Amino acid sequence: MHRSKRAETARRTALLRFAIVTAFASLAIATTATAAPCFIFVHGRQGDTGTFTNWNTARDYWRNGSRDFIQTATKNFQASYYVVGYNGTQQWWNSQAAGEVAAEILNATNGGADGGGNTCAQSAAQGGQFWVVAHSMGAVIMDFILGNNDPSDPNYNFNGDYATVASRVSLAVTVGGAHRGSQGADAVCGEHNFFCNAVAFFIDDCNDSAFWLRSSDSVQVRTYANSPARNVWLGGGYEAIFGASACLNGEDDGLVQHASQYACSGSATTSYDNDNVCGNSAKQESSGFRNLDASHENHSDERDDSDRDTRRAVPDGIWTCGGAPCTPGSQVQSSMSSAQLLSIFY
């Protein structure tokens, strides 16, 4: 199929325009490092307490060989960062989960160091800006904290100073977030799903965190929280994992179905594709959830920068084409990881 000369010219113009804008943007970033937000990373569910008891394990969560989500997202550490480690075996609302995450975000925004000595370039008192990046269960924890920051909320300051956390966080970005639970957890916690045993290979057992990450409405964060006080930007993966993905409805990243990654209202297991996943007005809460895009990454790739692959537009997503939102489902990048996507946002 041939593209018209006019279309080709327009494409080149668009590319040039974008390259110039981003070149200027990167120049500005390089010269004003402190203007970049400080990234606070919140990992996902765990089968043991390693990330809670040993900070290096929490840090390694974001690495795969020479690839490092944090290095890429922070543009080789030009932006400052802080890595949270909490007990990922516990329920998302537990004091060692949500409570610990809230306490660590307070520490980070006060200028304190994480277990590796990393600090944000500016504290909240110095006018710092803080972006939380959360993967998988980390997303649910952030929904709970940001959705319970006001005295009128159902679980206000449940086990930490959620109010101050919300007042200091500018926005959150979630990748592979289990906002509406995971059908993978359903398969593991149901003991007799003969066809979905492959999932058990990835979620080792139905511990407290898995029990509270099922797609049953009774264990979902939306049942216990208000709308997030700050925007939660939703990125989803759509690279299947052989075997496991057969047990998830619609597109998925091998462990979490699109209905959950994009925090959709209605059934937590509705089959969605990249081109019809719920838009920004059909989320689990009235406001605060916004779509990014979909990446051809599986649940692991999303948080370790190991797969720089295709990205596709989703309804109400962030990509524009010719001055209008790109058609949902259309390819918008050919080789960009979620970590790389984050790096172009500031």
Place this chain on the structure above:
Amino acid sequence: MLGIGTAALVVVLLGSGGGDAPPEPVAAPAPAPAPELADLIVAQAPDPDRRALAELVDGPLDIALASARDYRERARFPRWSHSIADGVDPIERDRFITPGRSMPEDMRPVLVVVPRSANFEAPSPVVFEVRLEASPGVNVGPARLSGEVRDERLERVWTLDLRDDGEGQDRRPDDFVYTASFVPGEDGVPEMKGAYLVEVLAETPEGEPRSATTGFLYSVPLGRLSGRYRERVEGGNLVIECEVEVDEASRFHLEGTLSSADGVPIAWAQSAARLEAGPRWMPLTFFGLSIRASGRDGPYTLRSLALSTTGEMPNQKNEVVHNAFTTRAYPAKYFSAEPYDDPQLIDEAERLEGGASVGALEAEAP
């Protein structure tokens, strides 16, 4: 297709890396060469084999500025009350029940298990419906059917007695919709509160196994709505007070949806407070602008009203009360048109827009 990151996933999810060692500070790794930003922004030509892309990619939205715009819009309303622009009742949306379905879903018939409510309030019976669905609306009889309820410790607390005889909670005999119900004894009610997992197993007429899971919340709230309400207009807002009969001192959360005279949901409000035992009033303040902006006149109806006992997880939720109270016939313009101007959201918007120094004024948290 098997993802290339699968091996890494296995290592991380199943791997060790744990231990009880205290956190050890480590030196930050030496920075690697910065990736060329322009390399990352490669707009792609359409892939003719997959999807016809006639568009050209400009780039992504600035999520900081987009968030700032959102915050300015949301700042018009307080956290405790907002307008409903899409006509969807937020309380009904939150009570939507996700059916549990056997997977893979393309393996027909599909086993479906659905609780009649996402939350059962004591002493109501717990009721489930189970069906083997050959196609939407067409059910078949299973060769075998069984199920059990497990608590958070995964211990079996109840074996399902699934019936299709039209008796008790079963709505119709022989329709292949099987019903299980459980009425907790008075002594067992307090211990029953919590979140539960339900697993149902079936054998299709062809002898193939199926399993599906769902769950429910069994609530033993410490207060309930008495059915007494009173209204007033204060500061341009509509305040509806709801009386709560409190059995035991606790923290309570109340949320309500207001609909206009023609039944359209227009506003939502919430409040929370610690209440002592006895009859207590909880106010729901519907922000004036949320009513006025709807352009819909009253009388207004508390279309959905939900009380919860909070302060512990899971919360203990009362069943939703519908059409609890109707106000006087206020015209919409009777209410304030003034925005709330939430200072925190406006500060955050300014910070994201790059012009704020609000953070510098903020005190250190304890």
